[in-house]
Amino acid sequence: MLFLLPLNWGLQKQEVQSNFIELGPKLPVKEETGALVEELNRVSAENKKLTEMLTVLCENYNALRNHIMEYISKNPENIDNNSNITESRKRKAESTTNNTENANNNIITNNDANIVVNGPSESSSSDEAGSCKKPREEHIKSKISRVYFRTEANDTSLIVKDGYQWRKYGQKVTRDNPSPRAYFKCSFAPSCPVKKKVQRSVEDQSILVATYDGEHNHPHPSKMENSSSSHSPSSRCVATTALGSVPCSTSVSTSGPTTITLDLTKPTSSSKKTTTQLVEEESRNPNPNPNPNPMTRAPEFQKFLIEQMATSLTKDPSFKAALAAAISGKFLQSNVTDHKW
DNA sequence: CGTCTTTGACCTGCGC
DNA sequence: GCGCAGGTCAAAGACG
Numbered sequence: 001m002l003f004l005l006p007l008n009w010g011l012q013k014q015e016v017q018s019n020f021i022e023l024g025p026k027l028p029v030k031e032e033t034g035a036l037v038e039e040l041n042r043v044s045a046e047n048k049k050l051t052e053m054l055t056v057l058c059e060n061y062n063a064l065r066n067h068i069m070e071y072i073s074k075n076p077e078n079i080d081n082n083s084n085i086t087e088s089r090k091r092k093a094e095s096t097t098n099n100t101e102n103a104n105n106n107i108i109t110n111n112d113a114n115i116v117v118n119g120p121s122e123s124s125s126s127d128e129a130g131s132c133k134k135p136r137e138e139h140i141k142s143k144i145s146r147v148y149f150r151t152e153a154n155d156t157s158l159i160v161k162d163g164y165q166w167r168k169y170g171q172k173v174t175r176d177n178p179s180p181r182a183y184f185k186c187s188f189a190p191s192c193p194v195k196k197k198v199q200r201s202v203e204d205q206s207i208l209v210a211t212y213d214g215e216h217n218h219p220h221p222s223k224m225e226n227s228s229s230s231h232s233p234s235s236r237c238v239a240t241t242a243l244g245s246v247p248c249s250t251s252v253s254t255s256g257p258t259t260i261t262l263d264l265t266k267p268t269s270s271s272k273k274t275t276t277q278l279v280e281e282e283s284r285n286p287n288p289n290p291n292p293n294p295m296t297r298a299p300e301f302q303k304f305l306i307e308q309m310a311t312s313l314t315k316d317p318s319f320k321a322a323l324a325a326a327i328s329g330k331f332l333q334s335n336v337t338d339h340k341w
Numbered sequence: 342c343g344t345c346t347t348t349g350a351c352c353t354g355c356g357c
Numbered sequence: 358g359c360g361c362a363g364g365t366c367a368a369a370g371a372c373g
Contacts, residue, residue: 167344167346168345168346169346169366170348170364170366171347171348172362172364174363175361175363183364
């Protein structure tokens, strides 16, 4: 998976902003208009900064993923031990084209398995090992994506707030994972064929692995909500608007299952400065970095930035829900896109 | 009372 | 054909 953020990320937000400014002078109260515009500018600036921080987070994720891949390649015995768990179910594992990622799909993304090109699309995952009822052709056509949600360690629920409404229709304890797997159907079923499986990761019980099968044929509930109450100044609206152009329009249909990791844990940082403040401070640096790439910044700053970003994103439950909804909804609804990130 | 969740039973496909 | 395992169904209970 590539975390390539499109360069035009934020364009949508800016367009909205400019339109809003144009409408401003038409309002009867100029002061109120000015205050609103000022507030909008402030929010837009914060959105922009959050965008940058998300870029940093994604790049760090890639770096971490590379480290994991290196570790995998250097420690094949661990992979073998992991693979033995599902040794009795080699139906699809034997057709696997990438064993290293398959054996560790609970830790990292395994979406490099290519549905179209490499044949068995979900050979890497035990999640889909039993979904053999459908004809192979139909299975390949179905859009499968995987989202990782980090939750509280003591949170035993299998509920993933992605913005859609789901109806649980089953729960099963699978052989390769002591944690039960919950089966959900979209509440719009049978008109909406989307199904979702949620199970905790073997490696990290605090990580919920949600596997989406199919795509929604109805608008995202959060979008409907926002469209009907777009005047609301809540952070949820801000988040959804800003993330409406999140590059989570990841290629799901053309390059196999897509995986996104969302950290939904509560903030633990005791830092006093906010992310915005930190960025602002850095922007005031008398010796500005000519390289806009955040990865060139000091490692301490990067670490702090990530912590603060997670803090900011998880401070508000509604923000978390909106973030998860926007991201998951975006890539689930994305039919045609050539971008991978 | 309607909706949702739980959970045991059943169905289906695959390997042997 | 049998056993295994994942996926689904549907009745019963919980809940607002």
